Amino acid sequence: MSTEGDLLHTVTADDISDRRRATGRALVWGSAALFFGLALMQFAHDTDRTTLGFDTWRPVLFAYLLWATALCAAQVIVNGEKGKRTLFVLPAALFVISLVVFPLLFALYISFTDWNLASLNGPQPNGWDNMRQMWSDAFYWNALKNMVYYVLAVTVEYVIAFGLALLLNAQIRARKFFRVVFLLPLMLSPVAVSWMVGKSMLEVRFGPVSRIVREMGFEPSFFGTPEIARFMIMAMDAWTFIPFMMIMLLAGLQALPREVIEASKVDGATGWQSFKEVIFPLMLPVSVTAIVIRIIFKLKLADIIINVTSGGPGGATDSVTSFIFREYRDRSNVGYGTLLAMVYLVLIVIFITLLLKLVSRFMERPA
Amino acid sequence: MSAVFKDHEADRKVRVKWWTSRIAIYTALITWAIICFFPIFWTLTTSFKLAPDVMKGNMIPWWDFTPKWKGWESLGLSPRLIGEVSTVREEFLKRFWNSAIVAVSASTLAVILGSLAAYGLSRFNYRFGFMRNSDISFFFLSQMILPPVVLALPFLVLYKSLDLLDSRIGLILLYTLMVLPIVIWIMRDQFQGIPVELEEAALVDGLGIWGAFIQIVLPIALPGMVAAFILSLVLCWNEYFFAALLTATDAKTLPVMVASQTGSQGINWWSMAALSSAAIMPLVIVAVFLEKYIIKGMAAGAVK
Numbered sequence: 001m002s003t004e005g006d007l008l009h010t011v012t013a014d015d016i017s018d019r020r021r022a023t024g025r026a027l028v029w030g031s032a033a034l035f036f037g038l039a040l041m042q043f044a045h046d047t048d049r050t051t052l053g054f055d056t057w058r059p060v061l062f063a064y065l066l067w068a069t070a071l072c073a074a075q076v077i078v079n080g081e082k083g084k085r086t087l088f089v090l091p092a093a094l095f096v097i098s099l100v101v102f103p104l105l106f107a108l109y110i111s112f113t114d115w116n117l118a119s120l121n122g123p124q125p126n127g128w129d130n131m132r133q134m135w136s137d138a139f140y141w142n143a144l145k146n147m148v149y150y151v152l153a154v155t156v157e158y159v160i161a162f163g164l165a166l167l168l169n170a171q172i173r174a175r176k177f178f179r180v181v182f183l184l185p186l187m188l189s190p191v192a193v194s195w196m197v198g199k200s201m202l203e204v205r206f207g208p209v210s211r212i213v214r215e216m217g218f219e220p221s222f223f224g225t226p227e228i229a230r231f232m233i234m235a236m237d238a239w240t241f242i243p244f245m246m247i248m249l250l251a252g253l254q255a256l257p258r259e260v261i262e263a264s265k266v267d268g269a270t271g272w273q274s275f276k277e278v279i280f281p282l283m284l285p286v287s288v289t290a291i292v293i294r295i296i297f298k299l300k301l302a303d304i305i306i307n308v309t310s311g312g313p314g315g316a317t318d319s320v321t322s323f324i325f326r327e328y329r330d331r332s333n334v335g336y337g338t339l340l341a342m343v344y345l346v347l348i349v350i351f352i353t354l355l356l357k358l359v360s361r362f363m364e365r366p367a
Numbered sequence: 368m369s370a371v372f373k374d375h376e377a378d379r380k381v382r383v384k385w386w387t388s389r390i391a392i393y394t395a396l397i398t399w400a401i402i403c404f405f406p407i408f409w410t411l412t413t414s415f416k417l418a419p420d421v422m423k424g425n426m427i428p429w430w431d432f433t434p435k436w437k438g439w440e441s442l443g444l445s446p447r448l449i450g451e452v453s454t455v456r457e458e459f460l461k462r463f464w465n466s467a468i469v470a471v472s473a474s475t476l477a478v479i480l481g482s483l484a485a486y487g488l489s490r491f492n493y494r495f496g497f498m499r500n501s502d503i504s505f506f507f508l509s510q511m512i513l514p515p516v517v518l519a520l521p522f523l524v525l526y527k528s529l530d531l532l533d534s535r536i537g538l539i540l541l542y543t544l545m546v547l548p549i550v551i552w553i554m555r556d557q558f559q560g561i562p563v564e565l566e567e568a569a570l571v572d573g574l575g576i577w578g579a580f581i582q583i584v585l586p587i588a589l590p591g592m593v594a595a596f597i598l599s600l601v602l603c604w605n606e607y608f609f610a611a612l613l614t615a616t617d618a619k620t621l622p623v624m625v626a627s628q629t630g631s632q633g634i635n636w637w638s639m640a641a642l643s644s645a646a647i648m649p650l651v652i653v654a655v656f657l658e659k660y661i662i663k664g665m666a667a668g669a670v671k
Contacts, residue, residue: 008490008563008576056530084576088487089503092480092547093495096510099544103521110520167396180658181400184407187650189605191622192643196410200636206421208409239402244665251666293511300514303607307626321608324516328612334520341516352512 006085016080024077031067038063068094111339117332130339140340142315143323144347146230150301150319153234154294158287160238161245166275168246169253186243190303197236198308223309226316233317236304241297245290252286253279288359295355299348320344407651413640414438421636438637442645459624459645466604466621467649469535473542474599478592480543481550486580488551489558490566504555511548515608518544523612533615541609546599553598556667557591558584594664597657601650621646 038060045053072090075083111130113123134140168179188196201207202222210220223229256279264274302321305311311318311326320340327337413421415434425432436445443449443456487493488504495503522541523532531537561584569579585592607622614623625646628639654661 006491008566008570057528058530061529081576085487085491086493087577088483088491088580089493092484092507092551093503095480096507096544096547099540100510100513100518103518103525106521106524107517110524163395164399167392167399170392172392172396176658178396178400179662180655181403183654183658183661184403184651187601187654188407188647189607189622189625189650191605191607191626192410192647193406195625195639195643196406200413200640201406201409206424206636208424208426211424239406243403247662247665251662296511299512302515303622306607306611321514321516325519325608325612328520328523334523338517338520341514341520344514345517348512348514 016078021078024074027070027077028067028074031063031070035060035063035067064098068098107338107342110335111342113335115335117334123335126335130336133336134340134343139315139318139323140320143311143318143320144344146316146318147299147320149230150234150237151295151298153238154291154298157238157242157294158245158291161242161290162249162283162287164242164246165249165253168250182246183243185240188240190237190240191307193236193240194304194307197239198232198304202232223317224313226313229309229313229317233305233309236308237298237301241294244297245294248290248293249283249286252283252290256282285363288363292352292355292359296352407647410640410643410647413636414644416637416640418636438641441635441638442641444641444645459642462619462621462624463645465535465618469538469542469618469620470600470603472535473539473603474546474596476539476543477546477550477599478554478596481547481595482554482585482588482592485551485554486558486584489555490563504551507551508548510544511552515545519609519612522609526613532613533618535618537613538610538618538620541613542603542606545606545609546602549602550595550599553595553664553667554588554591557588561587590660590663591667593657594660594667597653597660598664600653601661604650 041050042053042057042060044050071094072087075086075090077083079086110123112125112127114126114129115123164182168175168182172178185193201209202220204210204220204222207220209222213220221228222232260282261274261278264278269277300321301319302325305317305319305322306325309317311322315323324337324340324344327333327340331337409426412426412428412434415428415436415438416425416432417435417437420432423432428434436447439445440448441455442459443451443453444459448456484507488500492500493503498506518541522537526532526534526537529537531540565583565587566576566579569583570576574582605622606620607626610618610620610623611626614620625642628642
């Protein structure tokens with residue numbers, strides 16, 4: 001895609017009168033003034049400086065929406081044809097900015113307070129106390145360590161997913177049937193999976209898996225020891241998400257140029273050789289995309305852990321998200337919990353940036 | 368290679384090799400199909416079992432146990448109770464309805480906002496301050512990294528003061544935000560595949576850029592939009608984290624209901640199984656009938 005100039009050129013003689021421009025600007029500033037006025041009044045109301053105001057901040061939200069609409073409309077009024085182009089991106093951008101940037105700034109503020117929902121004082125700034133508490137919080141570091149294990153498990157998932165994609169790409173009958181069945185786990189909600197697999201199939205007394213294990217002469221205990229519990233969580237998460245990688249890799253396999261593979265066959269490559277020397281290198285870009293996206297999803301892993309083990313035994317299965325969830329839910333410790341979340345965000349951003357850098361350097365190198 | 372004739376030594380070798388590879392492929396396929404399907408089968412059949420059937424480990428309906436409606440009766444959804452008034456059923460339907468409304472509206476909103484943004488980014492050059500097109504795209508896509516925990520608490524407080532806590536609108540906004548990057552990712556790929564000449568022709572014929580977008584581009588991009596919509600639907604329907612934190616009674620969604628039942632001690636296997644089956648059924652049906660679109664959605668962007 002070209003980087004200079006529009007792909008779709010439009011030439012229009014925009015003849016915008018000064019009055020029209022002024023109207024547009026007035027709309028934006030007027031609604032902005034209304035919004036700030038209302039917000040100020042509501043703030044004063046909340047801090048008991050005035051009785052004038054509403055019960056909730058909802059009118060302020062409406063004022064904000066009005067401002068956003070005015071801003072969009074003003075684009076067309078002030079800038080004419082160019083504004084119409086801006087109008088494609090502006091709504092989404094406004095939506096994301098207002099729902100991400102402001103809450104993030106707010107979260108940054110909360111994370112340096114000692115706010116506990118149970119206490120009546122509301123948030124009180126407490127400097128670096130939360131940071132110090134985090135430093136000595138063994139459970140948080142443990143959760144971070146678990147995340148490393150969980151992310152490493154992606155490689156195994158990748159191998160299985162690649163194998164399945166190859167199988168589905170082979171000359172087989174009933175391909176559509178297998179594709180649908182393989183896709184099914186992805187459709188299930190993690191919460192349902194935690195009951196279906198975690199709590200019923202792995203149930204120690206009556207679960208079918210326990211029965212098989214007992215038949216083989218072992219005593220079933222899936223969430224008793226840390227290692228096995230962690231492996232079980234990984235397996236359940238892998239079960240739901242392998243189809244995701246599989247589909248991406250399958251799409252990659254189907255887009256491979258036929259001639260190259262046929263040429264390798266003519267040259268006498270065996271199945272394994274043509275996979276190792278031709279298919280795998282050609283699949284590298286798709287593989288990288290699939291793995292990166294899978295890692296991003298993996299970093300959000302929580303639902304299954306919350307519902308099956310709640311982090312047990314002894315925090316061995318805790319992911320960062322599930323740990324913070326319990327910090328909010330059980331201890332209402334929002335100031336500290338938010339700091340942990342912010343630290344996690346920073347770590348993720350660093351990690352993903354490094355990962356992408358590494359990947360792009362790796363991809364540029366001639367193979 | 369030696370010539371292949373019937374009954375020739377080499378021919379027999381080729382055949383043996385062919386058959387072994389066939390058997391290996393189908394064994395692997397069937398094994399994985401069982402791994403994928405068994406939990407669903409188990410849940411569905413358990414919802415028709417009674418306690419003794421669960422304890423004895425009976426598996427196959429009509430073979431080693433007789434299906435009973437007991438599990439579904441606990442949801443008020445059995446032939447016997449369907450005509451009667453049932454509070455459990457109302458509760459269940461309310462949650463179901465909440466999930467459906469939230470998922471469908473959030474996906475619709477995300478597809479509208481996302482398609483517009485993706486189209487703009489694939490056709491025009493923008494400059495917001497220092498942000499160029501690639502920066503704007505990256506800004507949208509980078510939202511995917513954002514872990515839900517970071518937003519959870521600010522939203523809890525924000526929604527409390529906006530009186531949006533425990534409301535569907537609040538969830539819809541959040542879910543839209545959550546799936547928007549994925550929609551933009553899919554749609555950008557779709558729009559880049561549509562030749563610009565089509566719109567140029569439309570512009571020559573007197574349509575504006577919005578007219579060209581709505582009348583010419585949208586119909587072509589419709590399959591991609593359906594794919595993005597369904598993928599968003601799946602993610603929203605299954606979302607648990609935000610729903611657990613931000614809803615209490617009114618806007619509780621199905622996953623929260625399922626999760627709250629698992630917590631109680633001495634699980635009622637049959638009713639839990641019925642509830643889980645009911646929660647997963649809509650998407651299983653979607654998967655079976657709209658599999659094509661789901662695969663299309665996920666394949667977009669993977670292959671450039």
